[in-house]
Amino acid sequence: MNKDPKQQNTNDTKSVLSESVLSRITHEQVSPMPKWCFTCFNYSIWVLWAFSVLIGALSVAVLIYVGDHARFALYEATHETPLSFFVEILPYVWIGAFIAMSGIAYYNMRKTKTGYKYPMWHILISSIVFSLVGGVILNLFGVGYLIDTQVGRHMPAYRSLERFETEVWQKPTQGRLVGVFSTMDEADVLYMFTDTQEQEWSIDTVELRKPDRELLSSGHQVRVLGTTTDTEARIFHACGVFPWMLNKNPSVADMQNDRKVFLERMYEHMETGDRLKGLEREVFDQEKHQMPFKEGLCAEIAVMKRMQF
Amino acid sequence: MHEHTEHMTDEEIVSMALRDKAFFGHIVFRYEDKLSRYVLRLGVRNAEDRQDVLQDIFIKIYKNLNGFDTSLSFSSWVYRIAHNEAISAYRKKNVRPEGHLIDEGDEWVARESGALDTAEELFDQDINAQELQKGMTLLDDKYRSVLILRFFEHKEYEEISDILKIPTGSVGTLIHRGKSQLKKKLEEEHLRI
Numbered sequence: 001m002n003k004d005p006k007q008q009n010t011n012d013t014k015s016v017l018s019e020s021v022l023s024r025i026t027h028e029q030v031s032p033m034p035k036w037c038f039t040c041f042n043y044s045i046w047v048l049w050a051f052s053v054l055i056g057a058l059s060v061a062v063l064i065y066v067g068d069h070a071r072f073a074l075y076e077a078t079h080e081t082p083l084s085f086f087v088e089i090l091p092y093v094w095i096g097a098f099i100a101m102s103g104i105a106y107y108n109m110r111k112t113k114t115g116y117k118y119p120m121w122h123i124l125i126s127s128i129v130f131s132l133v134g135g136v137i138l139n140l141f142g143v144g145y146l147i148d149t150q151v152g153r154h155m156p157a158y159r160s161l162e163r164f165e166t167e168v169w170q171k172p173t174q175g176r177l178v179g180v181f182s183t184m185d186e187a188d189v190l191y192m193f194t195d196t197q198e199q200e201w202s203i204d205t206v207e208l209r210k211p212d213r214e215l216l217s218s219g220h221q222v223r224v225l226g227t228t229t230d231t232e233a234r235i236f237h238a239c240g241v242f243p244w245m246l247n248k249n250p251s252v253a254d255m256q257n258d259r260k261v262f263l264e265r266m267y268e269h270m271e272t273g274d275r276l277k278g279l280e281r282e283v284f285d286q287e288k289h290q291m292p293f294k295e296g297l298c299a300e301i302a303v304m305k306r307m308q309f
Numbered sequence: 310m311h312e313h314t315e316h317m318t319d320e321e322i323v324s325m326a327l328r329d330k331a332f333f334g335h336i337v338f339r340y341e342d343k344l345s346r347y348v349l350r351l352g353v354r355n356a357e358d359r360q361d362v363l364q365d366i367f368i369k370i371y372k373n374l375n376g377f378d379t380s381l382s383f384s385s386w387v388y389r390i391a392h393n394e395a396i397s398a399y400r401k402k403n404v405r406p407e408g409h410l411i412d413e414g415d416e417w418v419a420r421e422s423g424a425l426d427t428a429e430e431l432f433d434q435d436i437n438a439q440e441l442q443k444g445m446t447l448l449d450d451k452y453r454s455v456l457i458l459r460f461f462e463h464k465e466y467e468e469i470s471d472i473l474k475i476p477t478g479s480v481g482t483l484i485h486r487g488k489s490q491l492k493k494k495l496e497e498e499h500l501r502i
Contacts, residue, residue, distance in 0.1 A: 015338055017360070024364060025333070113380070117470065
């Protein structure tokens with residue numbers, strides 16, 4: 001009688017298949033994969049999931065930053081319609097990255113040990129929510145601005161908001177300038193201004209209100225809306241000055257104020273233009289096609305035609 | 310079955326097999342009939358092929374013993390491996406599975422058909438095993454797998470969820486849709502079980 005339990009067990013359960021399996025295990029020297037392999041695999045799935053959620057959160061941070069800082073308040077200054085403004089401003093790369101990362105996060109979550117137990121929408125929504133919440137938090141710390149700006153500065157193919165705004169506003173022939181005040185001219189009348197192309201401009205501020213002049217002379221980077229009156233001498237007639245404001249988080253109140261100030265300025269210019277044209281009619285009994293007074297030039301700029309007060 | 314292992318759980322035998330491969334023979338012994346039937350139902354009809362697939366299944370189980378997720382039942386984990394191996398086996402051959410659902414006589418057929426019947430009161434009492442088998446082979450894979458596990462392997466929804474790695478809610482949906490599709494196929498083919 002066989003006294004060895006192990007031997008006895010093996011004999012009792014012998015079948016052709018178990019024999020052949022055990023023999024194959026022996027001959028092929030098959031051994032169970034170590035536990036750490038499975039542990040590493042399981043952790044790597046979670047790490048990949050976390051990584052895709054993080055990239056998704058970074059995408060969301062940039063999307064929020066762009067949405068926050070896109071100067072919709074001034075859209076008439078740069079675009080014909082709000083739609084054309086949005087079509088051009090949308091950060092398609094980050095929208096694509098967010099969608100792709102949500103898909104990858106979903107895929108990784110499904111690959112985890114218990115991921116299959118949850119419905120598809122459950123996993124997808126939770127991954128998206130993690131990215132959204134992460135994106136909001138990251139944006140609060142200025143990560144959206146940092147990524148968009150740094151990627152834009154180091155990758156020529158990437159059109160950051162900074163680059164977009166600079167390209168759109170650095171168009172003197174279309175009445176837009178971006179840059180920094182440098183000094184007053186010798187006569188202390190014109191404001192000397194250096195644009196982003198390092199070109200020196202003389203800014204005529206005759207139609208600017210005091211707050212605009214103060215903003216212009218603050219030394220901060222600003223946007224100037226107006227018209228070029230002398231291309232050779234680089235003289236720019238300013239109609240409004242607006243803060244650059246890409247590196248601070250504007251509140252809803254800031255954005256509303258932006259819009260209010262812009263509309264007020266343009267309305268004032270329109271009134272001035274109407275008043276001066278009326279004066280001309282009264283004095284000369286005729287109306288010229290061009291504004292006869294320097295003070296009325298702002299009523300003629302392209303943005304006024306788009307605004308249709 | 311011998312006196313020492315017959316009262317042991319699968320998990321206990323697994324932990325012993327990890328120390329001494331001879332104990333893995335008990336796992337093979339416990340599951341070979343069940344898995345052989347399951348693999349046959351999934352479409353591996355040729356006996357030699359089936360033996361090969363079964364060997365591969367058990368080798369894979371042995372290789373992955375350390376990866377056994379103790380939150381699952383060992384049976385579900387084994388069926389999951391068997392399912393994947395059987396599917397890849399017939400995919401390798403690039404043929405549509407010819408499932409052999411019924412092979413154990415009229416009594417068994419009656420019981421299985423009864424299970425289908427009482428579950429949803431879908432089918433008639435006139436049982437025709439071959440026609441049911443034909444109808445099942447016409448189903449989409451996702452419905453066939455779930456119907457086989459539910460009505461031929463008698464697995465609970467939770468177990469099917471673990472074997473096929475789908476949400477438990479989806480199991481119910483797939484069973485319902487599978488039965489509808491089966492009924493439709495049987496009608497289209499003028500089959501009657």
